[in-house]
Amino acid sequence: MTLTNLLTEQAELILAHKIVSSEQVRTIEPKAAQIAGCSMFELMQRAGEAAFKALKQAWPNAMNIIVVAGNGNNAGDGYVLAKLAKQQGINVVVICEKPERELIGDAKQAQLEWQQQGGETQQFAELDYTQFDVVVDALLGTGVTGEVKPAFQAVIQQINRANIPVLSIDLPSGMFANTGQALPLCIDADVTITFIATKPGLVSGIGKEFCGKLIFADLGVGKEFFDIARSRAQLVDWSMLQSLQSRPVHGHKGSFGKLLCIGGNQGMAGAIRLSAEAALRCGVGLVKVYCHESSSISISAGRPEIMLTHKELEAALDWCSCIVVGPGLGQDNWAHQQFSSLFEYLKHHPKPLVIDADGLNLLAAMKDKAAVQNTLARLPALVLTPHPGEASRLLNCNIAKIESDRYLSSQHIAQKYQSVCVLKGAGTIIQMQELHQVRGCFVCKGGNPGMATAGMGDLLTGVVGAFLAQGFTSQKAAVYGVCAHAEAGDRVAIQYGQRGMIASDLLQPLRAIVNGL
DSSP: OOSSTTBOHHHHTOGGGEEOOHHHHHHHHHHHHHHTTOOHHHHHHHHHHHHHHHHHHHOTTOOEEEEEEOSSHHHHHHHHHHHHHHHTTOEEEEEESOTTOOOOHHHHHHHHHHHHTTOOEEEOOOOOGGGSSEEEEESOOTTOOSOOOHHHHHHHHHHHHHOSOEEEESSOTTBOTTTOOBSSOOOOOSEEEEESSBOGGGSSTHHHHHHOEEEEEOTTOHHHHHTTOOOSEEEEOGGGBOOOOOOOTTOOGGGGOEEEEEOOOTTOHHHHHHHHHHHHHTTOSEEEEEOOGGGHHHHHTTOTTSEEESSOHHHHHHHOSEEEEOTTOOSSHHHHHHHHHHHHHHHHSOOOEEEOHHHHHHHHHOSOHHHHHHHHHTOSOEEEOOOHHHHHHHTTSOHHHHHHTHHHHHHHHHHHTTSEEEEOSTTOEEEEEETTEEEEEEEEOOOOGGGOSTTHHHHHHHHHHHHHHTTOOHHHHHHHHHHHHHHHHHHHHHHHOSTTOOGGGGHHHHHHHHTTO
């Protein structure tokens, strides 16, 4: 399983979707430019031009802009933009820490050309930013890894308080490019234009919020860069995936999987009902729910296609070809009993498994870690779908630690539990693992804040389980499941808006999506 064999050929060629660490970009960028016959100063000019084009597209009527420049190459990009804006009759103010300081390297040349254009540079000060139409953030680039110095923190605070549009160049200043974390403050941009390659921190977690709308420009050296660079991850959405195969004409309900969903403790029938119904809408032939006796009526009401049982778990496990466990399971004695019985069964009868919600909490709490890992290692497919809170329990740390590096956290879960890990959130990460070696990951482009509501995770569990039950590998089931779920949420948001979206709204769009509609 590789990062690209799930994608269409066209999707594989889109450089904007390839995620590369900031260290690789800094190291390989000069080599790529040299191969392409482009000087580093010409590359800086292209960056400034691309940023100016992005500014004009986003704010075509902007006539007063302020460029906040730092001391490195990011500032050079800003000076190029300022020169271009001034040439087009836009009022431009450039501010920096020390106007008398000469920059070095290519940034010095960009600074000199700005000055030769008649441009002036002022010192950082308490400005009334509201007199400008747009702030151009050219303060800090990808080289920042430690805490931003106080003078720059003060400027970042002023910009964020000003409440006017911000264009960030390469990444929002104050962000750690590889994780998206603030150091400790970060520009809250409306638009970010990033160059050469997409950095990991821009597309997942809090970093995705900081950067606003993300624009990519390869500056004409993308092919040369990716001939050398090693992509860390791949952005993906439903439109990029290979189409689902047609179903055989002679197929029957048994041909398309038998999924058992375990959960639905007292008072929590809705969670497992959502998982089961989502699985049906995504094409599983047969779905059975094993639940607490008190939940039976609530689960079956209005959906007679869902089979039910609350007795003889082992018989239900014998019946199924794939298992989902966790939604609405709880953590009381009944839940512990079902989860323990499931693991005892899997020791002798390995089957594809998706674990979510309280299933993850119970997994984290199991005492005999060696026995657990031995059982999990024998499963033909395993997908864990934690949100950051559940991930923190799986790794025995706090949520802040998980969110400080979502890529590393998902990698650790995939390795520890010998699974595919779906770390949910803005820019959900699908981390691959096989034979103790992480093979790479996908980051979902889709989804929206309207999906932050009860039951969405339970729905996703059913979607992933559906693909797994129909014979997909754990990697493919996770990628297709996450992308189909996100696409459904985005379709609902387009039609009705984000506020008020509920999980069951996604059921009909899911059906259309898996049918290529």
